[in-house]
Amino acid sequence: MTNHIKVEFEAKESNVSFARLVAAGFIAPLDPTVDEAEDVKVAVSEAVTNAIVHGYDKREGVVYMEAFSYDNTVMISVRDTGYGIEDIAKAKEPLFTTKPDEERSGLGFTVMESFMDSLHIESKIDAGTTVTMTKRIGSR
Amino acid sequence: MALNIIKRTYERMKAMELEFKVLSNSLVIKPKGEIDSESAAFLRRKIDLEFECTAAKNMTFDLTEVDFMDSSGVGLVIGRYKKVAALGGEVRIKGANRTVARIIELSGLGRIVKMI
Ligand SMILES: Nc1ncnc2c1ncn2[C@@H]1O[C@H](COP(=O)(O)OP(=O)(O)OP(=O)(O)O)[C@@H](O)[C@H]1O
Numbered sequence: 719m720t721n722h723i724k725v726e727f728e729a730k731e732s733n734v735s736f737a738r739l740v741a742a743g744f745i746a747p748l749d750p751t752v753d754e755a756e757d758v759k760v761a762v763s764e765a766v767t768n769a770i771v772h773g774y775d776k777r778e779g780v781v782y783m784e785a786f787s788y789d790n791t792v793m794i795s796v797r798d799t800g801y802g803i804e805d806i807a808k809a810k811e812p813l814f815t816t817k818p819d820e821e822r823s824g825l826g827f828t829v830m831e832s833f834m835d836s837l838h839i840e841s842k843i844d845a846g847t848t849v850t851m852t853k854r855i856g857s858r
Numbered sequence: 859m860a861l862n863i864i865k866r867t868y869e870r871m872k873a874m875e876l877e878f879k880v881l882s883n884s885l886v887i888k889p890k891g892e893i894d895s896e897s898a899a900f901l902r903r904k905i906d907l908e909f910e911c912t913a914a915k916n917m918t919f920d921l922t923e924v925d926f927m928d929s930s931g932v933g934l935v936i937g938r939y940k941k942v943a944a945l946g947g948e949v950r951i952k953g954a955n956r957t958v959a960r961i962i963e964l965s966g967l968g969r970i971v972k973m974i
């Protein structure tokens with residue numbers, strides 16, 4: 719069985735909770751455990767926050783989120799058309815942040831990587847960033 | 859009209875429920891709901907203001923009623939830790955549920971703040 723959704727919303731921090739709700743709603747039919755549902759919610763929260771806070775950095779913009787499911791595997795992508803990431807390997811390092819002054823801890827990618835089964839980042843300077851994550855639901 | 863209703867609801871959502879009390883030299887902070895980038899900014903302002911107004915030396919985050927937290931919450935606690943530690947105080951966390959505890963563990967936050 720497959721399913722697909724596509725949502726887009728303004729790059730505002732108040733929309734992060736909306737994105738979490740969408741993700742939780744999308745995976746609900748896959749009958750996730752509480753932990754699995756929380757894993758997906760927190761990973762989406764990190765990816766969407768990054769798009770807003772780093773991708774657009776106070777500029778206006780649109781965040782594009784897509785989710786697919788195939789049997790019990792879910793794939794979620796979050797895309798912005800903002801600044802882009804200069805060095806992806808560096809950005810993924812735990813505790814690396816370009817915004818320490820705003821009390822960022824540099825843990826977003828670490829959280830996505832540990833709570834999902836896979837994480838893929840594509841980025842181009844001044845073109846934007848797409849983060850794609852997958853997770854198998856119901857592996858209990 | 860509709861926009862006003864939306865705005866009012868939004869303001870209420872933004873103002874996260876939050877309780878303070880001072881218990882034996884520690885400012886106990888008890889937020890309710892979800893800690894993400896938006897609510898962390900709100901909490902940061904409120905907590906710093908309250909900490910300045912009270913004579914407490916330490917801080918205790920009571921996370922019993924927090925049902926979601928992402929890395930923004932870790933940033934919030936580390937930021938407060940830096941302020942409190944600079945004045946010779948300690949930060950403690952209590953009541954973290956399973957989900958929140960996993961984020962705390964992953965972040966290594968447990969090494970700088972006491973989990974009670
Ligand atoms: N969508 C994006 N566009 C541009 N830069 C990004 C994007 N996502 C992440 N980055 C860069 O990668 C760095 C690391 O991201 P990560 O989410 O791991 O940490 P953080 O956002 O800085 O802190 P935290 O997530 O703990 O609040 C960021 O500081 C930023 O420089």
Ligand SMILES: [Mg+2]
Pocket residue numbers: 764767768825826827929
């Ligand atoms: Mg981040």
